[in-house]
Amino acid sequence: MTAQTVPVDPFDLVIFGGTGDLALRKLLPGLLHRYADGQIPEDSSIIGVARDKQSDEDYRRKVGETLLRGIGDNEALKEKLPAFLQKLGYHALDATRDDGWEQFAEQLKAQGDRIRVFYLSTSPNLFVAICDKLRAHGLNGGQARVVIEKPIGRDSASAAVINDAVGSAFAESQIFRIDHYLGKETVQNLLALRFANILFEPLWNANHIDHVQITVAETVGLEKRATYYDTSGALRDMVQNHLLQLLCMVAMEPPAALQADAVRDEKLKVLRSLRPITADDAAQLTVRGQYRAGASAGCAVPGYLDELGRPDSRTETFVALKAEVDNWRWAGVPFYLRTGKRLPERVSEIVIAFKQIPHSIFEHSAGPVMGNKLVLRLQPDEGVKLWLMIKDPGPGGLRLQHVPLDMSFAEAFGVHQPEAYERLLMDVVRGNPTLFMRRDEVEAAWKWIDPILAAWENLRETPKPYTAGSWGPSAAVALVERDGRTWHEDTV
Numbered sequence: 001m002t003a004q005t006v007p008v009d010p011f012d013l014v015i016f017g018g019t020g021d022l023a024l025r026k027l028l029p030g031l032l033h034r035y036a037d038g039q040i041p042e043d044s045s046i047i048g049v050a051r052d053k054q055s056d057e058d059y060r061r062k063v064g065e066t067l068l069r070g071i072g073d074n075e076a077l078k079e080k081l082p083a084f085l086q087k088l089g090y091h092a093l094d095a096t097r098d099d100g101w102e103q104f105a106e107q108l109k110a111q112g113d114r115i116r117v118f119y120l121s122t123s124p125n126l127f128v129a130i131c132d133k134l135r136a137h138g139l140n141g142g143q144a145r146v147v148i149e150k151p152i153g154r155d156s157a158s159a160a161v162i163n164d165a166v167g168s169a170f171a172e173s174q175i176f177r178i179d180h181y182l183g184k185e186t187v188q189n190l191l192a193l194r195f196a197n198i199l200f201e202p203l204w205n206a207n208h209i210d211h212v213q214i215t216v217a218e219t220v221g222l223e224k225r226a227t228y229y230d231t232s233g234a235l236r237d238m239v240q241n242h243l244l245q246l247l248c249m250v251a252m253e254p255p256a257a258l259q260a261d262a263v264r265d266e267k268l269k270v271l272r273s274l275r276p277i278t279a280d281d282a283a284q285l286t287v288r289g290q291y292r293a294g295a296s297a298g299c300a301v302p303g304y305l306d307e308l309g310r311p312d313s314r315t316e317t318f319v320a321l322k323a324e325v326d327n328w329r330w331a332g333v334p335f336y337l338r339t340g341k342r343l344p345e346r347v348s349e350i351v352i353a354f355k356q357i358p359h360s361i362f363e364h365s366a367g368p369v370m371g372n373k374l375v376l377r378l379q380p381d382e383g384v385k386l387w388l389m390i391k392d393p394g395p396g397g398l399r400l401q402h403v404p405l406d407m408s409f410a411e412a413f414g415v416h417q418p419e420a421y422e423r424l425l426m427d428v429v430r431g432n433p434t435l436f437m438r439r440d441e442v443e444a445a446w447k448w449i450d451p452i453l454a455a456w457e458n459l460r461e462t463p464k465p466y467t468a469g470s471w472g473p474s475a476a477v478a479l480v481e482r483d484g485r486t487w488h489e490d491t492v
Ligand code: NAP
Pocket: 016, 017, 018, 019, 020, 021, 022, 023, 049, 050, 051, 052, 093, 094, 095, 096, 120, 121, 122, 123, 124, 126, 149, 150, 151
């Protein structure tokens, strides 16, 4: 089976931070894939911007070397690489200074009125300066769009400053706040499963669902992000955006249509229905952890404080929490969220755990009847498993087994699954903001996170230690077990 690609209109894409980690590891490889699939028209251009002075040729060579390393033995991509590199240009600019901007603006305007995407792949403290400059040089009109990366602020107040600055240069319809989790195949499949099938929606509520678990686990430690991460922590870095967005996709009501504002209105209602976690219940409903020395992928790894080189940091590298959505559909259904670094495996998944059957007709010897589960795996291999009870095959007495109906997308469809960034970049070019966050969503998410941050600050506790390579502090296990439940383990 082949994936269908519909070419987009010609565009100019400016990547501020074009020499940085995100550009080299995600954006440019994603664009190469889209180009190789014939989705990017030949007369499009991609311009890297950073302070480092270098020529177009130097930039192409460096990007080419990086892309080649990632391509491996994909001959089709190798073949397309030289033509793709010819689309690249480079412009040395300091976002905080005036020189060079005039010439840069003229160069872009010379291309005429066409789609112009400004991807701010820089530290967020440059977003305000870049947007001011784009406005001052008249680059914010016509078919211009701006993409901003997380983190959008570190609390409600700082998010408002960024949103105000970006909003003073661009209309809301031009602003694409990216959360790449929403670009993942499985997340969109959640929409298809829920709203293109009659099977699930009648069961998708507190009458039939016992609880929901959302796990985003990383095996890596700080990598090159120590300075940023230590001022952020797992709650701001992962929960405020990725985990809450996933929660919204699970919990939202059916939108009237698959249109940007219809979907975003429904997600917003979920965020506004989240029961606040107050100073009184933060200790009961949240767990923060920090990894100590241990092992990752069979290798000894240092603890967070040693990796950071600061013995007094209280930044959490793990969070587990119990959230509740106070509305008719979800009353009484806990949403357990957990995320952390240096966990045993890299996995992101959503588990919808259904209630037990009301009465068992089976004898004790048949074994326990376990609740059905729908498990949506976002990474590493995207797919869906529906756990069902079946009869153990073969002769003899009737024994029951809990087994998954397994649909791994890569195996089932045998096509290259576009990386989230590939899909989202093309959505930006098309001007489709359905899978991007609106300002009020970001604000509502911070409004729920702020009191948790304040409560932790007041508690003045250090995060609970956990050994690198474990599933976090024992308190995270207790958080779920206290309610008579366990974290899902994929045993098949
Ligand atoms: P990075 O590796 O530190 O790259 C920063 C880029 O910004 C470099 O190209 C740098 O080049 C440029 N830059 C710095 N100061 C500048 C200035 N004054 N004017 C113009 N350019 C300037 O950062 P990153 O990891 O790519 O992250 C970029 C953004 O994406 C951040 O907001 C980050 O939080 C977000 N993000 C990153 C990832 C990831 O996987 N890396 C994931 C999610 C979100 P020069 O120093 O040469 O100017």
